[in-house]
Amino acid sequence: MANTYSKVGEMTTNDGVPLKVSLRRSQRKLKLWAFLLVAPLLVFILVSFIIPVVNMTMRGVENPQVANIMPNVVETLENWQGTELPDEAVYAALVTDLTMGRKNKNIGKVATRLNYERSGMRRVITGSARKAAKLKEGPYKEQMIKINKAWGDIGVWSLIKRESGTFTSSYLISSVDRKTNDAGEVVAKVESKQIYVNLFGKTLLMSFSITIICIVLAFPIAYLLATLPLAKSNLLMILVLLPFWTSLLVRTTTWIVLLQSQGVINDLLVWMHIIDEDGRLQMIYNQTGTIIAMTHILLPFMVLPLYSVMKTIPPTYMRAALSLGANPVTAFIKVYIPMTVSGIGAGSLLVFILSIGYYITPALVGGQSGLLISNMIAYHMQNSLNWGLAGALGFILLVIVLIFYALFNKVIGIDKMKMG
Template sequence: MITRNTGNEVDLEDSGWLVRIPKRGPYKEPIIKINPQWGEVDKWLPLSRIVKESLKYDGTKKEKKRVEKRAQFKICSYLTPLTNAACSRLFKVLKGWDQKSSPDEKFYKALYKDLISAHKFMTGKSSTRMNYEKPGWKSLVKKSRRGFKKIKDPPYKDAMIKIEKRWGDVTVWQSLYTMKDPYTTGYYLNAFDRKYDVNENIIMQPEERQVYVMLWWRTFFLSLIVTIGCLVLAYPTAHLLATLPLKYSNLLMICVLMPFWTSLLVRIVAWMVMLQQEGVINDALVNSGILSDENRLPMMYNFTGTVIVMIQILLPFMILPIYSVMKGIPPSYMRAAQNLGATPSLAFLKVYMPQTLPGVGAGVILVFIVAIGYYITPELVGGKDGKLIGNLVAYHMQKSLNWGLAAAMGTVLLGAILILYWVYDRIVGIDNMKLA
C-alpha cells in the first residue's frame, strides 16, 4: 500500500524516510528489525492521512491505484504549506469563528492537540512562517509547545492562558485566523506594503513597515535613468564605430570590449576608488581649484554612485546592438538623401535614424532588463539610498529566509519584464529587433 513515491512525500517532513515493508507478515518485530525507526512514535504521525485513505480500499487493483494516488496527494497537501499542516485541527475550527468574540474551549483544545501532536520540524517551520505575518509568533509557539506538555486534562483554556497570557488576547487569534487558508496572496500584498486585516480587507502596512513601494519606484526610476544614460552615450559611440576607418574603429572596439575582459568585481572596486570623497575624481577637482576641500562631492554609497557605475557596466550592452544595425546601413542612403536636397542633419533624422531603431530597441530592452534586477553593484556602491529591489530579494533569500516573499517579488519583476516585452512588440514589433 505504501509506495516509494509515498515515502518520498513523507520524507519532506522528516528526512531519513525509506519505506520498506517485509514480503510476508507485517508484524511489529520484523518491521522494527528491518528498520528500527519504525519503533519511534513520531515516525507514524505523517502516515495519518494514508491510514484514512486505506480504510476505503476494497481490494481491487484499480481501487488500490486510486487510494495510493489520493494518499500521496493528501500527504503532499498536508505537508505544504507547513502552517496549515501543523495546525490542521485549529484551522478547521477557526473557519466557523466570527473573529469578534473570545474563542471558547474548543478552539483551545484544537490548538493544544495541534501543538502537542505536531512534529517538532512542523512547528518550527510553521512558527517561522507565522512570524512573517506578525512578529513574536515564533517565540509564542515555541514557549507554548514547551508549556502545554504540562497540561494533562481539560479544561484547556485557563491552563493555556496561565502558561502564555498572549493566548487570551483576541487580536492574536484574529492574526491566526488570517492564516487559515492553505494558500495565500499575502506575499504579493506584502511586496507592495499591504496586508489583510481581520475582515480579510486589503489595508496598508504600518508606516514603519512600508519599504517596498518606495524600493519598487526607485528600482524602475534608476533602471530608466541608466537606460537613458546608456543610450545617450552609446548612440554616438556606435555611430563612430560604424563610420570610422577600420584601423581606428578596431581600436575603439577594443576600448568598448575591454570591460568584458575584466572582472565585474574589479571594475566596481575601481569605481569605488575613483568616486569616494578622498578618491581620484574629487582630488582632481580640488587640485584644479574647481572645488574646495570642504565641498567634496559625495558620489559613493548613494543613488548617484549607483547610476554612474551601472551606466559604465551596462554601456557595452547598448553599444553592440546599435552598432550591428548601423554597420548594415549602406552609406549611399545618406548621399542619396543629400543629393535630393536634404541637409545632413535632416538626412540623418529622416533616413539614417529610423533604420537604427531596431538596434536601439534591442539595446534599450537588454539594458533595462539587466538593470531592473541588478544586485551586486547596488550592494557594493549603493549604500542606504542606492538599494534596489534585487537587494531585498537577496536579503530574504539569504538572511531572513522569507523565501515566499522573495519569490513573490521575483515574480513581480518577471511580470514587469514580460509587460515591457509585450509593449515593445506592440509598438516596434519583436521581429524588427536586431541584436547582431
C-alpha cells in the same frame, strides 16, 4: 491508411510505398533526430533551472507551516464563523498541537510564520507551547487565555484561520506594502513600513535613467564606428569590447577606486583647486555611484546592437536627403535616426532588463540609497531568512522582466541578437 490511397498511377518508391508516405516517414525520422539532439540540454535546463526558479517563486504563495504543524486546530477551526471566540474543542486542539509541535521541535516554524503577519506572535506561540505542555486537563479555554491573553483575541484566531491554507496571498500582499487587518480587509501598511513599492519604483526609475544615459552615450560612438573605414573602426571597437570582456568585479572595483572620497577623481579635483580638501564630493555609496558604475558596465550592451544596425544603413540615403535640399540636422533627424530605431530598441531593452535585476554593483557601490530590488531579495534570502517574502518579491521582479523580454522578442527576436 497507406493502401487506401495507393492507386495505380500514383508515385511510389522502389519498394512500392507511396512517395507521400515514405516522405512523411523520413520527415518524422528527421524530426525525431533534431529533437534528440536538443533533448539532453532541454532536460538539463528544465530540471536544474526552470523548475528550481518556478519553485523559488512558488515559495511566495506556499504556506505549509500552519497546515502541517497545527492540523487539529486547522480542522476544528473550519466551521468557526469568526464573530466570537472559538469554543473549547478548538482550545483542546490547540493544546494538542502545541504540545506535539514542541515535542517535534517544529513549533518554531509556526511561530516565525505567524510573526511575519503580526509581530509578537513568535513569543505568543513559543511561550504558550512551553506552558501548554504542563497543562494536565481541561477545560483548556480559560487556562490558555490565562497563559497568554492573545488567545482571547479574535484577531489572533482569524489570523490563524486565514493562514491555515496550504497557499497564501499574504507574502504577495506584503510585497506591495499592504497587509490584511483583523477584519480580513487588505489595507495599506503604516507609512514607515512601506518599502517595497518604492523600491520597485526606484529600481524601474534607475534602470530607465541608466538606459537613457546609455542611449545618449552609445549613439555618437556607434555612429562613428559604423561610418569609419573598417580598419580604423575595428581598432576603436576594442575600446568597447575590452570593458565588455572585463570582469564585472574589476569594473566595480575600479569605480570604487575612482570615485571614493580619497580616490583618484577627488584627488584630481583637489589638486586642480576645483574643490578644497573639505569639499570632497561624495560620489559613491549612493545612487550616483550605482548609476555611474552601472552605466559604464552596461554601455557596451547598447553600443553593440546599435552599431550592427547602423552598419546596415547605406550612406546614400543621407546623401539623397541632403541633395534634395534638407539641411544636415533635418536629414539626420528625419532620415537617419528613424532607421536606427530597431537598434535603439534592442539595446534599450537589453540594458533595461539587465539593470532591473542587477545585484552585485549596487551592493558594492550603492550604499543605502543606491540599492535595488535584487538586493532586497538577497537580504530576505540570506539575512532575514523570510524565503516566502523573497519568493513573492522575486515573482514580481520576474514578471516585470518577462514582460520586457516578451517585448524584446516581439520587436527584435532573441535569435537575431549578436554578441562580440
